[in-house]
Amino acid sequence: MPREKIPKSRVKNARTEPYRKPVKDTEAIDSAVYQSETEDKDKHVGNAWPKADAAPAAGAKAASKKREEPSTKKASADLPDSYLDIALEEKEGEVPCYEDAAAVRRKLNALLDKKAKIPGSTKTFNKTSLSKEMCDIAQSHHPIKTTAGVRNDGPSVRALTAFLKKSGSMGGGDSETYYYGNMLLEKMRIWSGEKKSKTREKAEEEFPNGRYRTDPAHFKILGRPGEQPTKTEVANMKR
Secondary structure (H helix, E strand, O other): OOOOOOOHHHHHHHHHOOOOOOOOOHHHHHHHHHHHHHHHHHHOOOOOOOOOOOOOOHHHHHHHHHHHOOOOOOOOOOOOOOHHHOOOOOEOOEOOOOOOHHHHHHHHHHHHHOOOEOOOOOOEOOHHHHHHHHHHHHHOOOOEEEOOEEEOOOOOHHHHHHHHOOOOOOOOOOOHHHHHHHHHHHHHHHHHOOOOOHHHHHHHHHOOOOEOOOOOOOOOOOOOOOOOOOHHHHHOOEO
């Protein structure tokens, strides 16, 4: 292919004119940038742009509100507004403890392990709240005889923890935790409308006035040689 012949005037001007630095076309650049931004925006039309979390729907709000409602409502309208105000029958100056300390211990541990709701509340049981509920019961009750003396202060968190670590059918049976824990569980049973178990009914027949609240490890009795009671006999002593 023949080469194009360049006129001598153009060659001469290119040799004689000074070098000029190329100038950027700012208008063209601005136009290109605008076009690029427009294209990017067009690509994200609709829901493609990241947005803040949408407001929860009415159904979600209702579900959330429902979760916040107390999980344990009173079974009867005749009951007081608070389960703590439920009056329990007394026999011989005390609320009878039909179940042994091991049963009360197991049920109290279940409240903690399952993080059960406090009746009529959205709060859950932990050692602090469980101790407080029993202290509220104790302080509205008359003083009782315990290993710490005649009192109605209720168990501290430390005393509650010590009771839960005990073993044996009546381990810790002479403590405030056993007595007021028994009252708390009975109030909760009535509040929820739960029926008595067969074990409970049998215990009521065997111990009509409740168990003798004592811990065989702390119990002392005077007797003739060979007449010393066993721990089982002490644990099953009647009032």
